[in-house]
Amino acid sequence: MEQPLWEVFIRSRQGLDHKHVGSLHAADAKMAIESARDVYTRRMEGVSIWVVESKHIHASNPEEAGSFFDPAEDKIYRHPTFYKLPDEVEYM
Amino acid sequence: MDTEALQQSFDEKIDKDIRIEPKDWMPADYRKTLIRQISQHAHSEIVGMLPEANWITRAPTLRRKCILIAKVQDEAGHGLYLYCAAETLNITREEMTEQLLTGKAKYSSIFNYPTLSWADMGAIGWLVDGAAIINQIPLCRTSYGPYARGMVRICKEESFHQRQGFDILLSLCRGSEAQKAMAQDALNRWWWPSLMMFGPRDADSPHTIQSMKWKIKRFTNDELRQKFVDMCAQQVEVLGLQIPDPELKWNEARGHYDFGEIHWDEFWNVVKGNGPCNKERIAARTKAHEDGEWVRRAALAYAQKQKSGIPESQSAKATIKD
Numbered sequence: 031m032e033q034p035l036w037e038v039f040i041r042s043r044q045g046l047d048h049k050h051v052g053s054l055h056a057a058d059a060k061m062a063i064e065s066a067r068d069v070y071t072r073r074m075e076g077v078s079i080w081v082v083e084s085k086h087i088h089a090s091n092p093e094e095a096g097s098f099f100d101p102a103e104d105k106i107y108r109h110p111t112f113y114k115l116p117d118e119v120e121y122m
Numbered sequence: 123m124d125t126e127a128l129q130q131s132f133d134e135k136i137d138k139d140i141r142i143e144p145k146d147w148m149p150a151d152y153r154k155t156l157i158r159q160i161s162q163h164a165h166s167e168i169v170g171m172l173p174e175a176n177w178i179t180r181a182p183t184l185r186r187k188c189i190l191i192a193k194v195q196d197e198a199g200h201g202l203y204l205y206c207a208a209e210t211l212n213i214t215r216e217e218m219t220e221q222l223l224t225g226k227a228k229y230s231s232i233f234n235y236p237t238l239s240w241a242d243m244g245a246i247g248w249l250v251d252g253a254a255i256i257n258q259i260p261l262c263r264t265s266y267g268p269y270a271r272g273m274v275r276i277c278k279e280e281s282f283h284q285r286q287g288f289d290i291l292l293s294l295c296r297g298s299e300a301q302k303a304m305a306q307d308a309l310n311r312w313w314w315p316s317l318m319m320f321g322p323r324d325a326d327s328p329h330t331i332q333s334m335k336w337k338i339k340r341f342t343n344d345e346l347r348q349k350f351v352d353m354c355a356q357q358v359e360v361l362g363l364q365i366p367d368p369e370l371k372w373n374e375a376r377g378h379y380d381f382g383e384i385h386w387d388e389f390w391n392v393v394k395g396n397g398p399c400n401k402e403r404i405a406a407r408t409k410a411h412e413d414g415e416w417v418r419r420a421a422l423a424y425a426q427k428q429k430s431g432i433p434e435s436q437s438a439k440a441t442i443k444d
Binding site: 033052054055056057061072093 | 195203215421
């Protein structure tokens with residue numbers, strides 16, 4: 031009988047996002063968090079751990095990445111560098 | 123997309139050094155090669171705990187004992203990073219464990235040699251972990267994303283392993299004559315098996331060419347072995363020990379050290395399972411796996427019980443019944 035797989039997310043310092051670091055097997059969430067501490071933070075790499083069972087993660091399809099992310103591709107006006115400012119405007 | 127188009131897009135990614143990720147299409151052989159290599163690597167970390175664990179209770183000082191425990195814990199962690207990376211390729215942990223215990227999957231032959239003295243802890247750290255680092259640094263840029271990310275983490279932790287080994291040998295070499303002799307004896311026994319860690323000669327390595335094309339490997343076995351010899355030949359002078367190879371000599375023209383021929387019969391013999399400790403290592407792993415069975419079952423049963431919300435007093439009976 032296989033123990034479920036969990037994805038592990040670690041906040042390395044207060045004020046930063048939790049970031050995915052890897053996965054591990056554990057019977058329940060409590061054991062997953064304790065194992066995550068032992069496997070992924072042996073050198074003080076974290077101040078907070080999230081775990082989520084891998085089966086609950088839904089992902090976009092890499093084969094459709096082109097068309098899926100296409101809507102943002104031609105909207106360069108969303109970036110500040112799209113706008114040419116007169117030299118007189120020093121900061122904006 | 124048809125297979126040809128998928129193959130083309132895969133080849134383009136490899137050419138441009140874009141990492142392959144778990145859900146991306148990949149050729150079946152690429153997947154197979156990675157599963158073989160990553161699981162073999164994971165097994166090596168796990169079996170690698172055994173020869174060193176042998177000395178934890180006999181470490182000469184509390185400081186050395188703490189360090190050795192930390193190192194062995196790291197090996198366990200490294201094994202787990204790698205198993206998880208392999209699992210993203212659609213092989214289960216159970217399948218990998220079974221392959222290890224039945225001998226279907228290999229692990230690094232170096233761990234089939236016995237650890238006879240405390241100096242062996244030094245020699246393993248300096249030579250075996252040193253060789254592992256040389257093998258592993260290029261793997262941080264390997265083409266499969268989860269493997270590369272695992273390797274980055276491993277390499278960060280591994281350099282302490284090599285230094286603590288060198289530190290053990292240095293202390294012995296600066297100690298009494300008997301201590302220095304113990305260090306030399308360990309070097310004599312571990313030198314050649316360490317060179318074998320880089321695998322067969324390029325000409326005899328069936329997987330190398332394809333693995334280089336896929337950018338799983340970045341350097342050949344012989345290139346990495348040479349790098350290792352060059353590194354050790356210099357560091358051994360600080361220790362004041364002798365590398366047990368009369369042919370070891372600086373070659374000005376090549377800009378490298380020349381070294382003697384490895385006993386390839388011994389190499390293949392240990393790979394085939396006839397090394398001094400092959401049986402002992404697998405027996406120890408099998409025992410650990412079997413002894414842990416009830417713990418894994420109990421943890422799962424407890425998790426089930428929590429989920430179904432049955433009060434502990436009632437469900438205890440049900441669990442005992444099955």
